[in-house]
Amino acid sequence: MSEFINNTTRRKETLKNVLRQLQEGRSLESVKAEFGSLTQEISSVEIAEIEQLLIEDGTAPEEIQRLCDVHVAFFKDHLDLQKSPETVPGHPLFTLRAENQLAESDLNKLRSRWESFRKDPQLGPQKVVEALEQVMKFEAHYRRKESLLFPFLEKYGFSGPSTVMWGIQDQIRAFWKAFQAQLSDLRAIDWPAVDELHENIQHQMREMFYKEDKVLFPSALERLKEADWFQIRHQEDEIGFYELTPSKEWQLRQTADIPVISVNQSLHTPGSGLLSLQTGALTLEQINLMLTNLPVDVTFVDENDEVRFFSQTQERIFERLPAIIGRKVQNCHPPQSVDKVQRILEDFRANKRDVAEFWIEMMGMFIHIRYFALRDAHGKYRGTIEVSQNVKAIRELQGERRLLDD
Missing domain, CATH: 3.30.450.20 (PAS domain)
Known part of the structure; x- marks a missing residue:
C-alpha cells in the first residue's frame, strides 16, 4: 500500500512539474513526447488534484485558467478513454450532464443561424439573437455549480479547480454580453470581432462540457457523500434549470449510515456558542456586530x-x-x-x-x-x-x- 501511495505521489509531482513547463512556454508536443506515458496511469480525479496542488504552491488561479485548455489537451488522449460517470435521473450530476447535451444542440443552432446571417446580412440578426438568448439561459447551469456544487467541494478542501472554472464561466458571460451588444446595432458592427466572439462562445462552452464530464463530475462523485447530493438537490429548484425539469427517480433513502445533515447541523458543534439560524449559525457577538454595522x-x-x-x-x-x-x-x-x-x-x-x-x-x-x-x-x-x-x-x-x- 505504501509503495502505491509513494508511486501516486511521485506521479502527481512529476505531472505538476510538467504543467509548470507548459506554463513557462514549452510546447505541448515536446512535453507529450517526453511525459505522455505518465497520463496512461492517472485518473481524472488526480488531474483536478494536480491543479489544486499548483494553486496551493502559489500559482494564481488566473494563470491556470489561461492555460486550462492546454492542460486538458495534454491529458485528452487518456481522458477520452474514460467513461462518463453514471448517475440516476434526478441526481444533480445527471441533470447537469443533460443540460450540457441540450446546450450543445442549442449551440449548433446558434452556429447555423450565425453562418446563414454572415452569408446574407439582409436576413437580419433576429434569428441569431433568439438563438443567443436561448444559450444565455445556460446561466442557471453555471449558477448551480457556483452556488451549490462548488461550496460542497470546498468543504472537502477542493477549491482550486472550482475557482478556475468560475473564472472561465465569467469569461463566457462576458462573451455572451459582448456578442449581444454587437448584434444590437448593425451600423457599428465590427464583423471580425463578432466572428471571434461567436467562436469564443462555441469553443469555451463546449470545452467546459468536456471538463465537467471528464474532470469535475468524477471528482465530485468521489468526494461528496449521498447526504451532500441530497442537500444540493434540495436547493436546486430555487435557482432553476436549463430547459428541463429533473426526474424524481433519484431519491435519497436516509439510513443510519447516511444521515441527512442540515446546513445548520453541519455548522454547529457543541460548545461553539453558535446559534442555529435558518441559513447558517452565528455567535451572539457576530449577530451584534452585524446589526450595529x-x-x-x-x-x-x-x-x-x-x-x-x-x-x-x-x-x-x-x-x-x-x-x-x-x-x-x-x-x-x-x-x-x-x-x-x-x-x-x-x-x-x-x-x-x-x-x-x-x-x-x-x-x-x-x-x-x-x-x-x-x-x-x-x-x-x-x-x-x-x-x-x-x-x-x-x-x-x-x-x-x-x-x-x-
Whole structure:
C-alpha cells in the first residue's frame, strides 16, 4: 500500500512539474513526447488534484485558467478513454450532464443561424439573437455549480479547480454580453470581432462540457457523500434549470449510515456558542456586530406592540435609548403620528399589507422609512421591523462603479 501511495505521489509531482513547463512556454508536443506515458496511469480525479496542488504552491488561479485548455489537451488522449460517470435521473450530476447535451444542440443552432446571417446580412440578426438568448439561459447551469456544487467541494478542501472554472464561466458571460451588444446595432458592427466572439462562445462552452464530464463530475462523485447530493438537490429548484425539469427517480433513502445533515447541523458543534439560524449559525457577538454595522437603523416591535430591540449604529437617524425596551411602540411616537402607526400595525395584523413606507427630508438628509410585517411559517403575525436609512448619497449616484477605489 505504501509503495502505491509513494508511486501516486511521485506521479502527481512529476505531472505538476510538467504543467509548470507548459506554463513557462514549452510546447505541448515536446512535453507529450517526453511525459505522455505518465497520463496512461492517472485518473481524472488526480488531474483536478494536480491543479489544486499548483494553486496551493502559489500559482494564481488566473494563470491556470489561461492555460486550462492546454492542460486538458495534454491529458485528452487518456481522458477520452474514460467513461462518463453514471448517475440516476434526478441526481444533480445527471441533470447537469443533460443540460450540457441540450446546450450543445442549442449551440449548433446558434452556429447555423450565425453562418446563414454572415452569408446574407439582409436576413437580419433576429434569428441569431433568439438563438443567443436561448444559450444565455445556460446561466442557471453555471449558477448551480457556483452556488451549490462548488461550496460542497470546498468543504472537502477542493477549491482550486472550482475557482478556475468560475473564472472561465465569467469569461463566457462576458462573451455572451459582448456578442449581444454587437448584434444590437448593425451600423457599428465590427464583423471580425463578432466572428471571434461567436467562436469564443462555441469553443469555451463546449470545452467546459468536456471538463465537467471528464474532470469535475468524477471528482465530485468521489468526494461528496449521498447526504451532500441530497442537500444540493434540495436547493436546486430555487435557482432553476436549463430547459428541463429533473426526474424524481433519484431519491435519497436516509439510513443510519447516511444521515441527512442540515446546513445548520453541519455548522454547529457543541460548545461553539453558535446559534442555529435558518441559513447558517452565528455567535451572539457576530449577530451584534452585524446589526450595529448595518447602514440602516433597525427597530423590532413584537406582536404585542412592545419594542424588543433597536440597533445601535454609529450614525443613528432617530434617537433611541435603552429605556424604550418593553415600551408600547405607540408611546414612542409623537401624538400627531400615533394614528398612522396604529393603522399600519392593524393592517399588518389583518394581513391587508406587508409593507408601509415613507420618505422625508430633514437636517440635510433624505430619509427612507420602511415598516415590514413579520409572519411565521403559518402566516401568523409575529411583529414589525422598522428600517430607516439616509439615502441622500444613494439618490445622487450616477453611471456605474465596478472597481474598488484605493
